[in-house]
Amino acid sequence: PRGSPAGAPRPPAVLGLGHCPPGLPQPQFPVPSTPSSAPVPLWSPAACKGLILPSLIAPPWHTLKRCPLPCPHAASVPPPQDIRNTVGNIPMEWYEDFPHIGYDLEGRKIYKPIRNKDELDKFLEKMENPDYWRTVQDKMTGADIKLTDEQVELVQRLQKGQFGDVHFDPYEPAVDFFSHEVMIHPVTNRPADKRSFIPSLIEKEKVSKLVHAIKMGWIKPRKPKEDTPTYYDLWAHEDPNSILGRHKMHVPAPKMKLPGHEESYNPPPEYLLSEEEKLAWEQQEPAERKLNFVPQQYRCLRAVPAYPRFIQERFERCLDLYLCPRQRKMRVNVDPEDLIPKLPKPRDLQPFPTTQALVYRGHTSLVRCLSISPSGQWLASGSDDCTVRFWEVCTARCMKTLPVGGVVKSIAWNPNPTVCLVAVCVEQSVLLVNPCLGDKLLYGATDQVLESYTPPEEERVQPVQWRTATVEEHSKGIRLAVQHSKALKQVTWHGKGDYFATVVSDNSSMQVLIHQTSKRWSQNPFRKSKGLVQCVLFHPIRPYFFVATQRYVRVYNLLKQELTKKLMANCKWVSSMAIHPGGDNIICGSYDSKLAWFDLDLSTRPYQLLRHHKKALRSVAFHKHYPLFASGSDDGTVIVCHGMVYNDLLQNPLLVPVKVLKGHALTLDLGVLDVLFHPTQPWVFSSGADGTVRLYT
Known part of the structure; x- marks a missing residue:
């Protein structure tokens, strides 16, 4: 190595051949053959017997002889590679653009190792490499070095905040050299200096200089800080005269209005003011006058006098130029x-109803409500002529007429295909009617289910009264009657067909009632009223209940018995409501000719407001299978729209009006009163004030 004596031996290249050269500082390794023996140096004569040394002082390497005995440590020691980079303590980034990384002891380049691993x-x-976690890269040579167990243990101790030496004890008892032994005499018996008893001459000179500087006024006392705020100019460093700045910030003044015909000396007669107009002009405020002069x-032109307000108008123009921002x-x-x-073309969105196919005639007054059987074969209609008629859809034939003795406000067919039952709202009663149409086994099983009811032993207090039909009513098809305290205006079924809800024309807490047919039990779900209820609906999938008041639609969770959402319809008076078969979108019609589409996952406000109708909307409806919805209005039209709801929640619904259906005649300023889609076909039914029911296909 650099800096060693001239006679120091260099590491040979034959260390891995079984030779054990002595004379160098040796690392200590334990000898596994004798467990009780002390550590023996690897290159000592005790470890390698048979080595003949001709000289005791640093023998040259060529004089060493091969040891005839095999060295037990030669196989366990890898051949060392003494590659030392002699560049010193410099940033290794300097060698990034070179193929080598430095120079060894003999001045040869140390080339970077090939690293082509992806x-x-x-x-x-x-x-695969079990020693991957303990392999590090040497920045000086670029080689991969495997850390030994001692080095790994040292790194772990340093990571834990411990000392590098295992045997170092930071809490060993400290030896106080001056107080652990009580002495009679002081450690140093040197007498104190004289300078510790007399004033310092150096400090005297410093004080004299400071006093002289204060007298001469060179050192002044600190002035108190002024608390007054300091203001600075934002544009102090900008040149207002720079051409670029003036062009960039220049805003030209607005030009004056050009004179018109009223400013002519001989204007047309229509520009001259009459006496009444002059009097009204004089009574107006100057700022409210359309003209600031009287034409x-x-x-002739020479008869025109001088303009008296010329100086005033020039002055006001100058004020506008330099005072107005x-x-x-x-x-x-x-x-x-x-x-x-960009909406798709209607012909690309077929099928949807386009033409009038059938007209169902027979009612003598306006037809208020419609309902269709789950199979789509039978249609029920309620009218102000106090009758309920049952029609065959394909032939427009009236199969049965049921007189109910009052105006029919609402009608709803049970959505369960295994039950043949129709709920009819007549004044203060809900009549459950078995029309006895279609399969005999079906409506016979319905009668058996209703007759198998067993009343409870204890009478329960109910807000309504359940009554079994009389013999005369039973012959007409009426099976049960639910008597209410006030007049009814709507009835709707739950999707499973056991529960139905009614809406009473009252502003009390008894507006909405839920009834169970199998147990003949009724209950009031609300304690107090939150507005005048217009209509209610059951969610087709989840246990939600929609209640529409004049301005809001409230969504209640029937299981948790709490309010989930409150939708704002943005209209004056909600008239009708329909829910999408998927359950995440609803539409509301209003008397101010608006149709609001709500996306329950998007917002509590309407996703889109449609103003297609000219008069009040009476009814809205969704199709169960096709992406269609329709609305009927007092203008006598039924507008069919394409409403595609995507499964992707990031894509909004697509609403496209596709067809305007006309056919009903206006009667008493009323047009279409109810719309209804066929359950399986892209057909729509409409009932109007002209006493007809029409089918569009």
């Missing part, structure tokens, strides 16, 4: 076509 090779080496007419108007050139959303 990420896959590194990963395989990490998985006058002269027969100016602001640039950023005008954006937008193509009007870009503002219109």
Whole structure:
């Protein structure tokens, strides 16, 4: 190594051949053959017997003879590679652009090791090499060095904040050399100096200089800090006279309005003010006048007198030029076509109803409500002529007419395909009717289920009264009657067909009631009223209950019995409501001719407001299988729209109006009162004030 004596031996290249050269500082290794023996140097004569030394003082390496005995430590010691970089303590980044990394002891270049491993090779080496975790790279030579157990243990101790030496005890008892033994005499018996008893001459000179500087005024006392705020100019370092700055910040003054015909000396007669207009002009405030002068007419230009307000107008113009702040108007050139959303063509969104196919005639008054069977074969309609008619859809034939003795406000067919039952709202009663249409086994099983009811032993207090139909009513098809205290306006079924809800025309807490047919039990889900309820709906999948008031739609969780959401319809009066079969979107129609689409996962406000109708909306409906929804209005039209709801939550629904269906005649300023989709076909039914029901296919 550098700095060794001239006679010091150099490390040979034959250390791995079994020779054990003495004379160098030796590392200590234990000899495994004798467990009780002390550590023996690897290159000592005791470890390698048979070595003949001709000289005791640093023998040359060529005089060493081969030991005839095999050395037990020669196989365990790897051949050392004494590659030393002699560049010194310099940044190794200087050699990044060179193929070598430094120079060895003989001045030869030390070339960088070849590193052509990609990420896959590194990963395989990490998985297969058990010593990968203890291999580090030497920055001086670029070689990979495997840490020994002692070095790993040293690194672990340093990471834990411990000392590098295992045998070092930082808490060993300290020996106080001056107090552990009580002495009679002091350690040093040297007498104190004289300078410790007299004033310092150096300090005297310093004080004299400071006093002289204060007298001469060279040293002044510190002034108290002023608390007054200091202001600085924001534009102090800017050159206001620079041409670039003046051009950049220049805002031209707006030009004066060009004179019109009213400022002519001989204006047309229509620009001259009459006496009433002059009186009104004089009574107005100067800031409210459209013209700041009264137009006058002269027969020639030389008859025009001097303008009396010329100086005042020039002065006001000058005030506007240097007192009024100016602001640039950023005008954006937008193509009007870009503002219109790109919607697909209606012919690409088929099928949807386009033409009127059938007209169901028979009612003598306006038809308020419609309902269709789950199979799509039978249609029920309720009218103000106090009858409920059952029609065959494909032939428009009236199969049965049921007089109910009152105006039918709402009608709903049970959505369960195994039950043949229709709920009819007549004044203060809900009539459960078995129309006895279709399969005899089906409506016969329905009667058996209703007749198998066993009343409970204890009578329960209910808000309504359940009544079994009389013999005369039973012959007409009426099976049960639920008597309410006030007039009814809506009935709707749950998806499973056992529960149905009713809405009462009242502002009390008894507006909404939920009834169970199998147990003939009714209950009031709300303690107090939160507005005038217009309509209610059951969620098709989840246990949610939608209640629409005049301005809001509240969503309740029936299991947790709590309010989940409150939707704001942004309209004056909600008239109807329908829910998408997926359950995440609803539409609301209002009397102010708006249709609001709500995305329950997006917001509590409408996703889109459609203003297609000219008059109040009476009914809205969704199709169960096709992406269609329709709305009926008092303008006599039914508008069918394409409403695609995507499974991707990041994509908003696509709403496209596709068809306007006309056919109903306006009667008493009323048009379409109810709309309804066929359960399987892309057909739509509509009932109107003209007493007809129409089918569009």
